[in-house]
Amino acid sequence: MSNRSPKSVLVTGCAGFIGSNFVSQFKKEFPKAEVVGIDDLSTGKLGAVHPAAKFYQGSILDENLLERIFKKHKPQYVFHFAALPRVSYSVEHPRETTEVNIVGTVALLEKSKKYGVKRFVYSSSSSAYGGAKKLPTKESENAPDPKSPYAVQKYAGEPFCKIFSELYGLDTVSLRYFNVFGPGQYGDAPYSTVVSAWLEKLYFPDGKMPFIEGDGKQSRDFCYVDNVVQANILAMKSNKNFRGEFFNVGNGERTTVNEVKRLIEKYAGRKLALEKMPPRLGDVKHTHADISKAKKWLGYSPKINFEEGLKRTVEWYEGRGVDR
Ligand SMILES: NC(=O)c1ccc[n+]([C@@H]2O[C@H](COP(=O)([O-])OP(=O)(O)OC[C@H]3O[C@@H](n4cnc5c(N)ncnc54)[C@H](O)[C@@H]3O)[C@@H](O)[C@H]2O)c1
Secondary structure (H helix, E strand, C coil): CCCCCCCEEEEECCCCHHHHHHHHHHHHHCCCCEEEEEECCCCCCHHHCCCCCEEEECCCCCHHHHHHHHHHHCCCEEEECCCCCCHHHHHHCHHHHHHHHHHHHHHHHHHHHHCCCCEEEEEEEHHHHCCCCCCCECHHHCCCCCCCHHHHHHHHHHHHHHHHHHHHCCCEEEEEECCEECCCCCCCCCCCCHHHHHHHHHHCCCCCCCEEECCCCCEECCEEHHHHHHHHHHHHHCCCCCEEEEEEECCCCCEEHHHHHHHHHHHHCCCCCCEEECCCCCCCCECCECCHHHHHHHCCCCCCCHHHHHHHHHHHHHHCCCCC
């Protein structure tokens, strides 16, 4: 495993939830590395861009901008977080989201190939599975079965990564994230989990009551954002050769929605009143990642468990302004 600091890395979606957390931790671990970021601020926030990052405001679909960035900075590693990640938005706008989520990814792969990037790390999604089949869900036992344009688009990035490895020898790896939460995730975020949706209402009430669907016994593999950041850094450091390999990145445990409520009340020190709603149609009852492949190949092991992650997220909400 090489621990040498890379000279320069490119982070797409650096103003978003996971991308901004990635940059701040990456900078701590590799203070000398140049971090170049690109984000069009469609869902990201300018204030979330790390002050030490060389920031380009623009779209990954802008061919000239990508050319300029790659030519100037010659990033050794690309961490691709940028996406339009709202499932419902993708249902309403399948073409636009396909452009960003698929064509944008291919555009970055092309530049990575042209400029000899050492490794391309792709943010994929557990939505590729299309719902819980075998639990815990193993990569090898569950064929992709995406159920929305967004899920198809995120999944499509994976075979594109593999093809770029096979055809052009570009080293690529895909990480399938499960329900990420943590500081920097706003309650109205495209992917907001019950954690951020409920905390938003608790700390910044807008007159609408937060709700719980069904009996609350449904459970999710909630993964604290630092673990996802860690998986990206481990993927970069690995001295294996990747040819489009894909890995589950989750917590490896699941937590019921009722338990989320109990722990929020414990750490926030106040009651969370929830309106009862019927179970969501077509919702999967449980998600649970089998993370043994990422453990074996990348040495991935979640450092922050759900309860600790929740405590930190509550602290972030306590100190946060009303900014949305
Ligand atoms: N949060 C989760 O639970 C989760 C789960 C699975 C996969 N993912 C994936 O992780 C990645 C990051 O997700 P997130 O939760 O941080 O979402 P986010 O919306 O907070 O971040 C995405 C960022 O990409 C930027 N962006 C969108 N279109 C762009 C474009 N055309 N050009 C440049 N920048 C653009 C947005 O402005 C935003 O800052 C995404 O690829 C998402 O699909 C997230």
